[in-house]
Amino acid sequence: MCPPPDGPVPESNAGGDAAPESAGAAGLGTDSLVTLDGVTKTYNLGGTVTALDDVSVSLDEGSYTAVMGPSGSGKSTLLNLVGGLDTADAGTVRVDGVDLGRVSETRRAEKRGTAIGFVFQTFNLMPRLTAVENVSLPLVFDGWPREKRLARARDVLNDVGLGDRYDHKPAELSGGQRQRVAIARALAPDPSLLLADEPTGNVDTDTGAAIMRLLAEIHDRGNTILLVTHARRIAEHAERIVHVRDGRIERIEAVERRRPYDGGDHDGGDTGARTGTDDRDGGDADGSPARDPGVEPDGSA
Numbered sequence: 286m287c288p289p290p291d292g293p294v295p296e297s298n299a300g301g302d303a304a305p306e307s308a309g310a311a312g313l314g315t316d317s318l319v320t321l322d323g324v325t326k327t328y329n330l331g332g333t334v335t336a337l338d339d340v341s342v343s344l345d346e347g348s349y350t351a352v353m354g355p356s357g358s359g360k361s362t363l364l365n366l367v368g369g370l371d372t373a374d375a376g377t378v379r380v381d382g383v384d385l386g387r388v389s390e391t392r393r394a395e396k397r398g399t400a401i402g403f404v405f406q407t408f409n410l411m412p413r414l415t416a417v418e419n420v421s422l423p424l425v426f427d428g429w430p431r432e433k434r435l436a437r438a439r440d441v442l443n444d445v446g447l448g449d450r451y452d453h454k455p456a457e458l459s460g461g462q463r464q465r466v467a468i469a470r471a472l473a474p475d476p477s478l479l480l481a482d483e484p485t486g487n488v489d490t491d492t493g494a495a496i497m498r499l500l501a502e503i504h505d506r507g508n509t510i511l512l513v514t515h516a517r518r519i520a521e522h523a524e525r526i527v528h529v530r531d532g533r534i535e536r537i538e539a540v541e542r543r544r545p546y547d548g549g550d551h552d553g554g555d556t557g558a559r560t561g562t563d564d565r566d567g568g569d570a571d572g573s574p575a576r577d578p579g580v581e582p583d584g585s586a
């Protein structure tokens with residue numbers, strides 16, 4: 286997908302000032318779009334909870350990474366820090382050359398509005414707005430004139446297969462279609478980074494398959510994706526899995542990515558590095574080949 290000629294242009298990556306990663310973290314060369322270095326986040330709410338504890342990891346431009354781990358292990362906290370929704374207590378989070386902990390809240394919000402797209406489990410759409418209006422919302426923040434942003438919203442809705450649902454409100458759409466609208470909204474400003482927190486958590490298996498297929502297409506177009514999930518069979522759509530536990534990175538696993546387009550009934554469900562207990566959807570907890578949620582031929586949700 287190409288941004289409009291005079292649309293928002295992502296900041297260039299200053300690159301050279303990216304901090305080195307700690308041993309054991311994913312050292313992925315110098316093309317990192319995102320770098321976390323020694324990140325710690327604690328919450329104080331009737332006691333101290335260390336949600337993230339000295340986490341270092343980086344994401345290359347154009348990579349597809351899944352973060353997987355048990356409930357409470359710090360997955361969403363990590364995503365929120367990368368997305369600039371929250372700030373670290375220690376360490377640095379850099380996105381596209383910007384240290385999110387050292388810029389103003391306004392600058393962080395700006396970054397969220399243009400360089401980073403969010404997709405949530407609960408869609409977070411505005412109920413009174415149509416699909417096209419929901420998708421155009423981030424462009425309001427970015428100062429696009431109305432006609433231009435509606436045109437862009439229609440383009441992105443076409444890209445996610447909803448060219449016939451422009452004027453439907455969320456209540457008039459299926460769960461999968463709502464998630465597609467949410468994905469289109471995240472993509473509207475042509476962000477360099479797409480963050481997805483359990484994007485298939487509120488949809489049925491077939492719809493989840495279509496959503497994963499769409500994310501794979503988006504990745505194939507060059508977007509960088511960071512996905513949070515409990516389910517191994519979802520995580521396996523990424524190129525690598527960052528396993529977190531108790532706020533720390535347990536290990537980083539390269540995966541042979543599931544190929545949504547090969548139409549095959551390949552198993553891919555057991556790479557030999559399974560953490561069975563993390564897979565709450567139960568689809569392959571017994572080690573048998575998982576049903577590939579990405580092989581639906583029509584991609585419909």
Ligand SMILES: Nc1ncnc2c1ncn2[C@@H]1O[C@H](COP(=O)(O)OP(=O)(O)OP(=O)(O)O)[C@@H](O)[C@H]1O
Pocket residue numbers: 328329330334335336354355356357358359360361362363515
């Ligand atoms: N705003 C907050 N205030 C206090 N504690 C929090 C807050 N957000 C998260 N926590 C705590 O931090 C820890 C990590 O939470 P986080 O939401 O990142 O985990 P998670 O791996 O995403 O969990 P889940 O899979 O259940 O969504 C948990 O113990 C949680 O209770």
